[in-house]
Amino acid sequence: xxxxxxxxxxxxxxxxxxxxxxxxxxxxxxxxxxxxxxxxxxxxxxxxxxxxxxxxxxxxxxxxxxxxxxxxxxxxxxxxxxxxxxxxxxxxxxxxxxxxxxxxxxxxxxxxxxxxx
Amino acid sequence: xxxxxxxxxxxxxxxxxxxxxxxxxxxxxxxxxxxxxxxxxxxxxxxxxxxxxxxxxxxxxxxxxxxxxxxxxxxxxxxxxxxxxxxxxxxxxxxxxxxxxxxxxxxxxxxxxxxx
Numbered sequence: 001x002x003x004x005x006x007x008x009x010x011x012x013x014x015x016x017x018x019x020x021x022x023x024x025x026x027x028x029x030x031x032x033x034x035x036x037x038x039x040x041x042x043x044x045x046x047x048x049x050x051x052x053x054x055x056x057x058x059x060x061x062x063x064x065x066x067x068x069x070x071x072x073x074x075x076x077x078x079x080x081x082x083x084x085x086x087x088x089x090x091x092x093x094x095x096x097x098x099x100x101x102x103x104x105x106x107x108x109x110x111x112x113x114x115x116x117x
Numbered sequence: 118x119x120x121x122x123x124x125x126x127x128x129x130x131x132x133x134x135x136x137x138x139x140x141x142x143x144x145x146x147x148x149x150x151x152x153x154x155x156x157x158x159x160x161x162x163x164x165x166x167x168x169x170x171x172x173x174x175x176x177x178x179x180x181x182x183x184x185x186x187x188x189x190x191x192x193x194x195x196x197x198x199x200x201x202x203x204x205x206x207x208x209x210x211x212x213x214x215x216x217x218x219x220x221x222x223x224x225x226x227x228x229x230x231x232x233x
Contacts, residue, residue: 009157034221036224041126041205041227041229042226042227043121043123043207043209043224043225043226043227044160044207044209044222044224045224046221046222046223049221090159090160104150104162104165105160105162105222107159107160108159109158109159110157110158110159112157
């Protein structure tokens with residue numbers, strides 16, 4: 001069964017500093033991996049997704065993630081944090097439904113990012 | 118803009134009083150999902166529709182039901198809300214082609230349910 005583990009429930013960085021949010025996956029089949037962002041009292045918005053086309057995936061708002069099979073990781077990074085990046089970030093893996101008809105997202109527990117001025 | 122819309126954004130209901138949350142979409146996606154997200158937790162899938170086929174997660178309580186009268190609308194019914202059902206409920210859609218796992222889900226803004 002597929003799963004993801006996010007290391008660190010809370011990460012705090014200074015404005016302008018590197019953002020690194022960690023995600024490790026477990027999957028018996030080639031995974032499809034996603035990063036979503038959630039602002040307070042809002043739904044989830046897709047940042048980026050890995051679908052095996054390229055190991056380095058660029059997303060919206062300057063975020064990117066690198067798929068490393070040897071490390072079973074899909075960490076999210078941004079070179080320079082902005083105050084507006086403060087939110088909760090969820091890593092997710094696509095699960096194949098029984099019968100194999102359609103993937104579905106299994107989420108990690110989330111990492112709350114704080115950005116200090 | 119095509120989107121997923123949830124109404125209402127905030128819902129207060131009484132303990133034990135049935136409540137319905139609604140979701141509509143203009144994306145014409147054939148898969149619709151309902152997730153429950155409790156405070157500081159990951160979203161948890163309750164069930165989904167693949168076209169008209171209803172698929173319940175094994176651990177979803179019987180208290181939770183869903184209806185999908187057409188492609189655009191999906192409802193979440195909570196028959197007898199308990200205090201433990203207070204949460205954010207998220208509706209999501211995706212385009213469902215058999216065997217295609219690389220399509221992302223599009224989420225609505227959520228409905229925050231309070232049970233008093």
